[in-house]
Amino acid sequence: MGSPSKSVLVSDPDRPDSGKATPGHLGPGTVKLPVSADLIAELGVRYDCLGPGGLTVTSGTGLSAEVGGCDDSATFGARIKAKDLRGRKFADTVTVTVGKRTRWRMSVDITTKDGVKQTVHG
Numbered sequence: 001m002g003s004p005s006k007s008v009l010v011s012d013p014d015r016p017d018s019g020k021a022t023p024g025h026l027g028p029g030t031v032k033l034p035v036s037a038d039l040i041a042e043l044g045v046r047y048d049c050l051g052p053g054g055l056t057v058t059s060g061t062g063l064s065a066e067v068g069g070c071d072d073s074a075t076f077g078a079r080i081k082a083k084d085l086r087g088r089k090f091a092d093t094v095t096v097t098v099g100k101r102t103r104w105r106m107s108v109d110i111t112t113k114d115g116v117k118q119t120v121h122g
Contacts, residue, residue, distance in 0.1 A: 024048065024050070024103055024104055024105030025096075025103065025104055025105065025122070026101070026102070026103050027098060027102075028095075028096060028097055028098055029095075029096045029104075029122060030093045030094070030095050030096070030122075031093060031094045031095075031096075031106060031108055031120055031121075031122030032092065032093050032120075033059075033091075033092050033093060033094065033108065033110060033120060034110070034118060034120060035110060035112055035118070036092060037059075037060065037089065037090040037091055037092045039112045039113055039114075040082055040090050040110055040111070040112060040113070041081065041082050041083075041111050041112055041113045041115075042079065042080070042081045042082065042109075042110070042111040043059060043062065043063055043079070043080060043082075043090055043094075043108070043109070043110055043111075044077065044078065044079035044080075044108070044109040044110075045057050045063070045065065045077060045078050045079075045094060045106055045107070045108050045109075046075065046076070046077045046106065046107045046109075047075070047076055047077070047096075047104055047105065047106040047107070048074065048075050048076075048104060048105045048106075049067050049070035049074045049076065049102065049103075049104050050070065050074070050102070050103040050104065051069060051070045051074075051099075051102060051103075052069070052099070052100075052101055052102065053069065053098060053099015053100050053101060053102040054066065054067045054068045054069045054070060054098070054099050054102065055067055055070070055096055055097065055098040055099065055102055055104055056096070056097045056098075057078065057094060057095070057096055057106070058091075058094070058095050058097070059090045059091045059093065059094045059095070060088070060089045060090045060091035061088040061089055062080060062082075062085050062088045062089050062090040062091075063078060063080055063090065063094070065077075065078035069099075070102075079109075082113075094106070094108050094122070096122075105121075105122075106121070106122045107119055107120070107121050107122075108120045108121075108122065
């Protein structure tokens with residue numbers, strides 16, 4: 001899948017009500033996580049989806065979230081702990097698959113098994 005195809009301005013998922021536009025992406029993309037998947041205790045994503053199509057966010061078989069369609073004010077999130085995976089696994093990346101012309105921005109929150117918290121923006 002590789003990197004997002006194009007950078008655009010979208011609302012910030014960390015502060016969606018601020019009205020501030022920040023760089024985002026147009027087209028599919030992948031966010032590389034700064035830690036190995038087997039060290040992740042909890043993985044959370046917050047993402048803005050600025051239509052016209054929907055998007056799917058995945059990390060291995062451990063995290064999958066889908067939005068069928070979205071608009072300028074759509075902020076979504078998903079979170080799962082490793083202890084709740086029941087045989088599923090996280091990947092070392094978070095992948096965004098999008099509908100035609102869909103714009104997006106994402107923040108990924110990671111808590112490692114030793115309690116270290118990190119946020120990666122994509």
